[in-house]
Amino acid sequence: MGLTPILAVLALLTAGFPLAFAILRTPFLALLLAPLVAALSSTVAVVLMLVVGGPLPLWIALVLAAGAAGAWWLLRRPGEPVPYGGWPHVLLIALPLLPPCLLVFEPAFQWDAHSIWWLHAGYFANGSEYARAAIGSPAFVFSHTDYPPLASAPAAAVWSVVEPDFRTAQLVGATVTVSAIAMLAYLVRRTLDRVSARVAWPLAIAVGLASWSTASYGVTGGLADALWSAAFAGAVVALLLGADPLRRPLLPLLLLSVAALTKNEGLVAAAGVALLVTLRARADLRRAALVWLPVLAGGAWAVLARLLDAQSDITNGASQDADMVERFQLTIAALWDVVGPVLAGAAVVALLGTLFLRERRRAAGLAADGWLWAANGYYLAVLVGTYLSGPNDIEWWLITSVERVTLPVLLLSAVSLAGWVAAAFGDGHPAGSRPAIDEPREPALSGATPKAPG
Template identity: 30%
Template sequence: MFSSTAPDALRRPATAMLGCVMAAYVLAAAGGVGLPTVLAFLALLACTGWALTSVRDPRAAWMLVTVAVLMVIALGSPSDEWDPRSIWLFHAKRIFVDGSLYAMLDGYAVFSHNDYPALLPLLSATAAKLVGHWNELFPKAVGTLLLLPALLLIARSLRAWWVAALFALVTLQIGGTYLVDGYMDALLAVYAVASLATAARCLSRWNALSWPDLVPYVLATAVLSLIKNEGMVLAGVIAVAMIAAVLLRERRAPWGLLVAFAVALLPLLAWKLAVAGAHLTNDLAASDLKGQLLARLPEFSNSVLILKKLLRGWALVPLLILLVLWKRSWRTPVVLGGMLAGLAYAGVLYAVYLGTPHDLDWHLATSVKRTVLPVFLLLTYALLVLVDRWKEGEAA
């Protein structure tokens, strides 16, 4: 157990880092990429230094060491993968050259998915502005650095240092090279858990909202929604899952959490309005998703193929069985919310793959290992929370 001031040693620097991230985004949205965004990025680096002071907490120490090791790897290894180079780093370079958050909205290079949110490309471009020239190492490593505030907020939600250590190790195992090579999917998974953890912290046992915890939830959820398009879906699934968990467990509606969720989505809404104004779309939204889904649904082999790929072997099956059979999971809102969110997002992935306009085998082979990461990490976090509270008999 930790003193009452221990959680603040993790919450404050993590919240400050996320605040700097969103400040840079708002400044870029209002006036372009320049000195104000560079100053916000410098403030982010300063807050990273502040976060190092939390190393005395062993829960934070595991997260700090994990990110430090990943940063060394990220800074020493350029990416040759398609998505990092042709989407995220390409968008970042366009923002760097044009000095505008909206550089992609001219419709150039349709293959790069110009409608994707530009938060990470903006931060990468700002990092390049800071060093004075473009390269593909320092900008790429920004995504790895951004793991830190989310991991600190997750560590804050766990009580035992060894459980936090287990989560760090599981994140390394599940995320693998996606944590350092410029892909957004592992970062998306970590922020999904951070959104879940901070949402649970907002809800106290006295049926009231913990207002100091609303700010980390709003910021973590805002960043989650701006990582990539799937972030908006994950943010919504997590909010609905937590609201459903509270309704099932305590027979009340957490309206404050719902309002906080709406506030968190405002930056994404502004981006989507800009995308709509530029008449941009993406391959899934422009396709006959419903028609493809209905066409593939009668063929049972398609569903079997998708489920086999989503389960990724055997690991997810015993995890699900354990969570369902563990009676305490139904009495702990954060665990119930994590289960519901993980399974609901798996259902979303199933529907997307069944309705994909692309060849199903190709789409699964090129993406499923990445897209399933949030499902694995949400369910793993739910299980670790149960382990963390094994002897206490308390609801989250």
């Protein structure tokens, strides 16, 4: 591996660190979040370039300057470091994720990586006129030009200033994806705030490692499925598993934005979560309205893509199969082969937990498990409906995609299992009491006045 990919990763860390630090108020955890913030910033730059025009490096510079100003503004407001943000906690998150990351040294041969994400990065890197022409060209319909730009934007930002190569794009994409997985693991631990460390940390790490379970090549192979799935699952953990979903909204909103701006199914899934959070927090609709901002961002991209004449092979065609029953049976069989046993096992555990562990779950500070299953069921219904109504040959489509697109189902099942295991074995501690390994609990919003950083 040459020097350029390493410099590209350092550039991601540098570009995203100011805002990441302003959100988390701890430098160690901010390093894990920085690549994801950099990817979101480069996405904003790509969108502005397409709307206004001009070269991508100019917009990258302007967005980074605006991000630095936003970080300065946030840091001037009262706030405290998030819990579990010290260097020992960051090591507990990062070190277990390193072994599966070694797959990044495998050749970047995935078809979707080259024909979709890196192709998009190539035309974004060449400026607004080139990118607009490519998005609207019928010759590029095979590359899903309507897909949101987040998975391609960081590579495009790097390629706009250095000689493009696939190893650099692969390492950039892997770094952003692992950042999302790290945030998923972190949010599981943060949500299990009242659970003893010896149970909560292994559960958080296990949920993070589950990102490699259905399509291990997807995390480091240049694909986008693991990226949006981990970001989506992290947002669900913060917004639907925790007792107070909107207490610290910036990180979950950022993750939900990543999901909505990475793939079309991420936008649909984000809309479902926003609806569930609105129902859950209906007593405070003003705060609940915040969760619709990521959906609006994803919807804005969908409108822009249509204005640029992008086409979708899913929405522009209908299934040609005469026997919809057979299509449905093949879809259900394929889904069962990939996630069926885990989904069924998680459902059995959830049923038993609901019967016997509801009080312990409440003592652990966790919301009702039904919210997770509602999100999971919603996504499964959308997935089945897409396979039934799409124009592609169903057998080919399932073989080439089902392992990747079912990752959100598996991750949410893992989160449900983690919640019940924590309730059963976590030795829940009351607020303000925890083993010495963990940091003191953050003060409640009422009755405590946070200090501004020094």
